[in-house]
Amino acid sequence: MNNTYYGKLIFELSKEGRRGYSLPANPWAAHHTPIPAHLQRTTPAALPEADEQTVARHYTNMSNNNFGVDTGFYPLGSCTMKYNPKINEEVAALPGFTQPHPAAGDANLQGALRLYYETGRILSELTGLAEFTINPYAGAHGELTGLMVIRAYHRSRGDVQRTKIIVPDSAHGTNPASAAVAGLKIVQVKSTPEGTVDLDSLRSVLGPDIAGMMMTNPNTLGIFETHIPEIARMVHECGGLMYYDGANFNPILGVCRPGDMGFDVMHINLHKTFSTPHGGGGPGSGPVGVRSGLEQFLPNPRVLRRDDGTFTMAECPEALGRISSWLGNFGIIVRAYAYLLTLGREHVGQVGRLAVLGANYIKECLKDCYKLPIDGLCKHEFVFDGLRPEYGGEHSDPAHVTTLDVAKRLLDFGFHAPTIYFPLLFHESLMIEPTETESKETLDTFIATLRQIAEEAKTDPDMVKAAPHHTPIRRPDDVLAVKAGKFVYQPEA
């Protein structure tokens, strides 16, 4: 049970005159040069004033209201919530990495540049691409960078009318959003009833205005697009490039490679496939790889290895430009490198295989209770379309037990909810991705719980619809949040 006093906001614990810091006396006071009055702040920022212990208790109590991968199973589809190893945290915290200024120069940053370069080499081998930049700060930032690479390539050939990018309708919303930021128009292609790209729909949109196509494989339904060589051939023949969204790279790690499937550009989420912590939503890292012949378009600075074995940050004239202040989220790269070294060539091939094993196991054990719209082998994840009708999931019944209800009820049992209402292809999407770091016992308990919830939906639907019952708070009022518009703390009048 949380301490309710320290459960307040820090502003409510603040008291004038409290101090949480200790600073040396200003040794330069004799040189004090006042800031011109008209450039000075006139009203002090009303920041909290608190002592150390208050701060410690406040944030420790707050952490008790949070669920993380270290707390329990996180079957969040498309998010690859795998275990975050602790050695990664320790090496990322080495003073040799935390202390240097990013503008210290090549000669003073050889260790950082070596680690960056080596990480890129490993990612190249795992994906079948020629070179990686690790400057992008997140998956979406990687998408944006990769799309800029594609545009820079077409521009370099004077092929400026290629302003459209093809995105399947099953794609995550980030794909079209990134394309819009990159100045590209979106052309949507349909999915077949089996959930894969409709080749006829694709053929009908190909033309001289197509810059490329964004895909993930396996797709957001967890289905491997077996036509991928043909899709790549069609897009290449029309002059476009193939972009691989690496959000779903985990299941094929060590099994097959985007470069071999015909992709030209891709991003990876280090916070998904390569075990760096999600941190409540960030910071992440979204390295971008390109096939041979596109390296010169990667953003500045590029980390290159000189002939003498030393490393340099290079500025290349053909580069698409700069997309980050420095070398990306370097601390995240260190963590991913530690994970890659731990896996090594001996274990890397097991990651995808065991992740896919877990996903198929859950699917097979639950498909008699939950509606499985697309049967067959899945990869890292699969999608249920809500409860089966006999378990209260009949969609046409306004009183049916929804995916939201099931998700909220799961919270009562110490599980995070799956991804819900995505993809948009179904009304009641419930998207489950286990990852290779979950034991059979954990999966069995999860399966038993979802079966129990299905029974509850049949026998006591009102209880399910009122869930969760045992979490730090009950269901929040989302409409009030928008209407009230309280985005900062204001003391109650």
Next chain:
Amino acid sequence: MSKVIEGLYYSESHEYVKVEGEYGYIGITDFAQSQLGNVVYVDMPGEGDEVTAGEPFGAVESVKAASDLISPVSGEVVEVNTALEDTPELVNEDAFANWIIKVKLSDSAELDALMDAAAYTAACAE
């Protein structure tokens, strides 16, 4: 069942036009508001802006969804329903009474391309 009013013009994207003389009142249909759920925000153009048939002129948002408003007709915006700025839920209460913009129609022939109540009712049932 959603309400549909006789005498209005309807678009496939669920906007209606209520014509009064050379002006048209544009809003979203009762069916559209029921699909969206609790409307929390209506993004509207400014008075004097031009709207074009088939082009977006704003958006309606619920908590978990957002939908573009596609103008069924072309013309100049002469009035916006400012009541929706603070009380967007009026759209849920009565979508037909709470129009979004009033437009001076530039081409009344555009109305011919829209559906009547019967055709719209049939379209919603599909």
Next chain:
Amino acid sequence: MKYFPQTPEDIRAMLERIGVQNLDDLFAEIPEELKLKGELQIPHAQTEMEVRRTIGAMAAENRPLCCFAGGGVYDRYVPSMVGYLCQRSEFSTSYTPYQAEISQGTLQYIFEYQTMMARLTGMDVSNASMYDGATATAEAMMMCVASAKGKRHRVVVSQTLFPEVLDVVRTYADYHGVTLCEVGPDAHGLTCREAINAALAAADVAGVIVPLTNRYGLIEDLTGLADACHAAGALLAINSVASHLALLKSPGEWGADIACGDAQSLGIDMGCGGPYIGYLCTTNALVRKMPGRLVGQTVDAAGNRCFVLTLQAREQHIRREKATSNICTAQGIMCLHVAIYLALMGQAGLAETEQTAADGAHCLCQRLAALPCFEQAFPESAFLNEFTLCYTGCRPLADVMADMADRGFLAGIASADGTMLTLAVTEQRTPDEVDALVKAFAEVCQAGCGTNQ
């Protein structure tokens, strides 16, 4: 393998339940020619001890230097409490707080962060999603254009922004289809106001972006700028180093519509360049045009105060290509860093920190300008904790900097043409370090020169 819990017996039982023979059968549909045949040529697996040794050796290859460099990244002291609390894995191993019922920890600290940043910048609201100061400024640029609803496509930007920020803004503008109008500095190293006014004469200016403290360390005088922008129908975005706002007139006080920049200076290690956190704050009027995650206060079904992600209809997962941005990140742990740092420091501690740094910088500036190889570049302009010198020595500045590094100093950031040097002082620098730096410069600049420079 310590990260894989499945025993051979578990695997056999699971395969049996699925109805396949072995793990490779799970990939049966993948065309054979796509499947990897040989072993991947990556390093061999290392034990935890070996990982520590390998990566430890790399960390040791970076030279520990006494830091007098700034340029938007400052060697600030990080109180023990910050790293200690941020390591709590309930925070660090959680996802974006979509499930509010079990994410109140993340949601509450983001709400606190938003409040602190809004108060520090003098704005109404803050988001929680920017990667760094450069990308936050690029987002501000796109926000200006989006707010003009397709009617204005030009953004005026000062070249006195930090060079990396300016470069990132240029890249985003290039691809996003924004026409940039760049305005250079005047003779005093400050954004040329006449040039801004001239640029505002164009009818299609959506926004103006200027720094508060600029690439030379100088404090820009923004008197009247907001009025000029608004009169021309443009928004004003001010980029600032977050910690400077403890002392300097805030973007809100200057009348800005958007405040953006990097918050690395609020308790985040320099870390070879990241992770940091950018901030973007704005007015209530523009909140729906703001990119990124936003937490709002509400109540739960029992009527208790709680926090949720809100205004999500702006975002990519709902609006797709019409979203205000493609940002998905909630820069969670970095928000927590900043919230804890500011909770400890308060306005008083932050102001004291900045004042110590500023006074140290003025002392150092005076002493270096007294050396024959340096003179103050913009003596008539006010600065805070960073300043720029003209280098007039006979040796190439790059050689001087290399020698300074051999003596243990990152002695500032040299301009590409080797004529200027920008140095920063933080509260971590001591009088002994300053003495040593000045002495080293005197010797290094002198070395190899004739008696008459």
